Amino acid sequence: MSPGSITVDQIDKPAEYAAAGIPQFWRIENTTDEVGGLTVFCYRLDATTRSYVPTGAHQGTFQVAAPVEVSLELKTLR
Known part of the structure; x- marks a missing residue:
């Protein structure tokens, strides 16, 4: 993300x-x-507020089970 696009x-x-x-x-x-x-x-989208709530911040290994199962070593993307 570039400094000019943060907002x-x-x-x-x-x-x-x-x-x-x-x-x-x-x-x-x-x-x-x-x-x-x-x-x-x-x-994830909160159905009541119709806004997003954080479900995690991943460094090193990115691993989630939903909405799809993903496991990825982030350093391999550099």
Whole structure:
């Protein structure tokens, strides 16, 4: 995510996705830490508020079971 797109990527796009009823989304950001340089932020749509709630932030190994089963070493993506 570039510095110029932070607001769009963290606020505007999630609001558009929620309004469209997309049940989950993941956002990947470059980070400058020693565990691979990437962080995957996971969110699910709350049916009551029609907004996203965080379900996890993954560094090193990205592993989730829903909406699909995924296990990935993030450092291999660099």
